[in-house]
Amino acid sequence: METQSRGVIFDIKKYALHDGPGIRTTVFLKGCPLNCWWCxxxxxxxxxxxxxxxxxxxxxxxxxxxxxxxxxxxxxEKDLIFYDQSGGGVTFSGGEPLMQPDFLDHLLIACLTRELSTTLDTCGYASWEIIKRIKDKVDLFLYDLKMIDDAKHQKYTGVSVLPVLSNLKKLDEEGKYIIIRFPVITGITETEENISQLAEWITKLETIKEINLLPFHKIGYSKYIKLKRENKLLNLNPPSTERLDQLLDIFRELGFKTKLGG
Ligand code: SF4
Structure with missing residues (x-):
């Protein structure tokens, strides 16, 4: 029975407004193959x-x-009434939900059975076999794209960008509903070089036409202290409003629907 399948979560957030359309419940699955400096x-x-x-x-x-x-x-299910009224549903986030493929798959099946709309917030770093298994059970992908240069991606996240790009391309070719989420990290992802590489890469996509910008912020700092973990970006400042406006304009001019946050 899929409902007996077990996994590890670290939070369930109710009434979430920035993790997909409408009012949602976001389930945070524990475990991520990346180690982003700005996490x-x-x-x-x-x-x-x-x-x-x-x-x-x-x-x-x-x-x-x-x-x-x-x-x-x-x-x-406690919040069914809110999903119905707002066009919302359930978002699986993390961590990286694809790290627990059986658990995620069974959660998605349980949502499908109940006709609940599903969103997957993912960094896209997983084997295509895993993505293939879950892709048709997901209504919307919120897909993180951080940087295109592989050496830099490895430096700042700990893993290669190649599977991330390859999986995104395949999902795009299948016409899946995907919103790209681009973390705007001062001096790291918002550099002229990365923006121009990113722009070149995403304009080759066939169906994806939306990108959300997620500005770096310092809200997670205390978590590093509590976890006794080094925070490599302790003194980094968030991007300026001017820079964020510039970036929104760049992506809009490329024909993308853009949004700050969410
Ligand atoms: S930012 Fe996202 S992808 Fe990066 S380590 Fe944190 S949870 Fe993983």
């Missing part, structure tokens, strides 16, 4: 539940818990 959810990277520390090094709590599909669906 706002570092507690989502480790696939296992882990201990976090308070400032005095005394109190501690465990982030992440193992749950069944049934338990997650029970939570999701």
């Amino acid at each position: 706002h959810n570092p507690e989502g990277q480790n696939p296992k539940p882990e201990r976090i520390w308070e400032e005095q090094n005394t109190q501690k709590e465990i982030i992440g818990r193992e749950v069944s599909v049934e338990e997650v669906i029970t939570e999701i």
Whole structure:
């Protein structure tokens, strides 16, 4: 029974307004193959539940818990009325949900059975076999695209960009509904070089015509302290409003529907 399948999550966010259309419930699956320097959810990277520390090094709590599909669906179903009224549904985020393919697949099947709209927030770093298995159960992909240069992608995220690009291209060729999410990281992803490579690459896509810009912010800083993890971008400033406006204009002129955030 798919509802007995189990996986590890670290949060369920109700009434989410920026993780896809309408009012949504976002389920955060734990584990990510990347280690982005700017990650706002570092507690989502480790696939296992882990201990976090308070400032005095005394109190501690465990982030992440193992749950069944049934338990997650029970939570999701509590807000059915909001999804119906707003055109919302369920978003699977993380971490990287594709790191738990069986659990994700079974969650998606359970949503499909209940006619719930599904969104997958993904970094796209997975084998095509895994993506092939889930792709037709996802209504909308929020697909992160950070940088095109492979050496730089490896430096700043820990992995090659090649599978990310190849999977995106295949999903695009199949006409899947995809919104690209571009994290705007000062001096790293918003450089002239990366923007021009990105622009060249995305204009070759056949059906994708939307891009959301996600500006770097410092909200996740305290999480690094609690996890006793090094924060490599401690002194980095968020991009200026002028720069964000410039970038929005660039992508609009390329024929893309653009949005800041979400
Ligand atoms: S892909 Fe997302 S969750 Fe994973 S490390 Fe990067 S920013 Fe964090």
